[in-house]
Amino acid sequence: MRSFFYFIKEALVNSKKNFGTTFGAVVTIFLSLLVIGVFIVTSLVIDRVISTIENQVAISIFLADEAEESDLYSLMLFIETMPDVSAVKYVSKEQALENFKEMTSWDIIEQLDGNPLPASLEIELSNPEMVEQVALAIQDDAMYVRVIDKPEDPADSIRYGQKYVKQLFAITDVIRLVSIVLVIMLIFVALVFINNTIRLAILARRKEIAIMRLVGASNGFIRGPFVTEGALQAIIGAGLAILVIWQLTSRFPPQLYDLIPFLQVDYTTMELWIVYLILLGIGLVIGLFGSAWAMRRYLKV
Numbered sequence: 233m234r235s236f237f238y239f240i241k242e243a244l245v246n247s248k249k250n251f252g253t254t255f256g257a258v259v260t261i262f263l264s265l266l267v268i269g270v271f272i273v274t275s276l277v278i279d280r281v282i283s284t285i286e287n288q289v290a291i292s293i294f295l296a297d298e299a300e301e302s303d304l305y306s307l308m309l310f311i312e313t314m315p316d317v318s319a320v321k322y323v324s325k326e327q328a329l330e331n332f333k334e335m336t337s338w339d340i341i342e343q344l345d346g347n348p349l350p351a352s353l354e355i356e357l358s359n360p361e362m363v364e365q366v367a368l369a370i371q372d373d374a375m376y377v378r379v380i381d382k383p384e385d386p387a388d389s390i391r392y393g394q395k396y397v398k399q400l401f402a403i404t405d406v407i408r409l410v411s412i413v414l415v416i417m418l419i420f421v422a423l424v425f426i427n428n429t430i431r432l433a434i435l436a437r438r439k440e441i442a443i444m445r446l447v448g449a450s451n452g453f454i455r456g457p458f459v460t461e462g463a464l465q466a467i468i469g470a471g472l473a474i475l476v477i478w479q480l481t482s483r484f485p486p487q488l489y490d491l492i493p494f495l496q497v498d499y500t501t502m503e504l505w506i507v508y509l510i511l512l513g514i515g516l517v518i519g520l521f522g523s524a525w526a527m528r529r530y531l532k533v
Contacts (some may be wrong), residue, residue, distance in 0.1 A: 239456040239460040242456075246461055256470075257462075257469075258468050261468075261470065261515055261518060266442070267513060268443070269474070270477060271414065271418055272507050273504070289360040289392065290354060290355060291355040291363060291392040292392070293356075293370070294350045294380060295350055296380060304375075304379050305362070305380045306501050307373060310375065311370060316357055316359045317356070318357060318358040319356040320355050321353070322352075322353075323354055329349050329350055335414040338428075367392050370390065455523075459524050462523030464519070466516050468520070470514070471512075477507070478504075478508075481504060
């Protein structure tokens, strides 16, 4: 414990004595962790937006006006038992017309002759990527042809974005993969860059290390103040990065939501705390192991 307090005292004294190199290390750690943190939060937002778009993938089945209630009930029961279906909702002709009125102009509504819209089944999926398989399975059911509005062309009575759904999931998978790869690359580049900064700071104090060795100090005793100093620099740099990210995340989500209210672009407090802990952990790894690794050439016997 006495050595621990000595290391902290020496680290503070050395930081004040070598303020220029200490400031440079802190700024380097701060900027590197800030870039990493901003990109991680941005990746969270992108992933949330992608998930929102994917969750909007649903299946609509247009029903004939004369469809038997028993046949419709049998089809709904079959769909509800499918493992990738989360909900099945019946939308009547009247409700379909009301929904249409909410999405279009009054001029178009006045031109309608009665209610030309069919009733439908709206199917929500627990796994949107299985939409095509679910749609094909529904079309294979015997009750499907008996209730749809176009039995002569069964494929035309079901809608799930057939033309773009595969491309959508291919694009979202690529975006997620690219985001993960870029985060890993940023962390690696930051580790290399900050380690070099710490090595330069220690290189400037190589004479101090040599004197400590001449008076018989052990490698652990020599390394202690430098490792502690690196840890303090990392904590300060990570703290500044976390403070800036906290300010940014408290200001931008409301503005983004005003611009695109139909997409979920927010993130939970727990997710942000995880990001903060990741940044602090990366900073401590850089400070502790970076300093110890950079000093290895000066502590060889």
